[in-house]
Amino acid sequence: xxxxxxxxxxxxxxxxxxxxxxxxxLAVDVSGSVDSDEYRIQMDGLAAGLxxxxxxxxxxxxxxxxxxxxxxxxxxxRITIPWTRIDSFTTLDQFADHVAADPRVWRNFSTAIGxxxxxxxxxxxxxxxxxxxxxxxxxxxISNEGIEPATLHAKLRDRGVTVxxxxxxxxxxxxxxxxxxxxxxxxxxxxxxxxxxADYPERIxxxxxxxxxxxxxxxxxxxx
Numbered sequence: 001x002x003x004x005x006x007x008x009x010x011x012x013x014x015x016x017x018x019x020x021x022x023x024x025x026l027a028v029d030v031s032g033s034v035d036s037d038e039y040r041i042q043m044d045g046l047a048a049g050l051x052x053x054x055x056x057x058x059x060x061x062x063x064x065x066x067x068x069x070x071x072x073x074x075x076x077x078r079i080t081i082p083w084t085r086i087d088s089f090t091t092l093d094q095f096a097d098h099v100a101a102d103p104r105v106w107r108n109f110s111t112a113i114g115x116x117x118x119x120x121x122x123x124x125x126x127x128x129x130x131x132x133x134x135x136x137x138x139x140x141x142i143s144n145e146g147i148e149p150a151t152l153h154a155k156l157r158d159r160g161v162t163v164x165x166x167x168x169x170x171x172x173x174x175x176x177x178x179x180x181x182x183x184x185x186x187x188x189x190x191x192x193x194x195x196x197x198a199d200y201p202e203r204i205x206x207x208x209x210x211x212x213x214x215x216x217x218x219x220x221x222x223x224x
Contacts (some may be wrong), residue, residue: 114147162186
């Protein structure tokens, strides 16, 4: 693995690899319906997904920018890991370490998806050089407080922000349909369903694979 990563890092030094392909904001649900074990599953699963060899290769090759957001009820959204330039596998590993160790900010509040999207969208001004602006939102419930997420779709389109989602259907079996109708927006936007929190790590890995490997078509082909 060390030799493979060293070789891949050399490939990332080609001139075309210096342009940022993707700014990816990882927005994690920490509302009251998420207990401490479920929070840990999300953070550990997300960290593991970022370390997937294909995901990490695409992020480094595309000089991606990553950010972590914790969100819950109205006025309770926080950037806990600011935009980070992923310019090496070491940087990617460090970012994943920070995700896994990120302390939970809130525990017992509602679900304000619209406000999470609005706050996260405003942060993309810091990474305007990136070709794609993407919010990867996870959640286990519908929005029940604050701005209705669907009312933000026009603004998100105008700003060139795509929203994808992972619906954790632990207690709401129709959550995927709700996210499809009300949350996701943008060209190629999609929802991934997790049957429950135990299913989250594998589903988020596959979601990241789908999101980040879009850039390999405009860079050089991935190694086989």
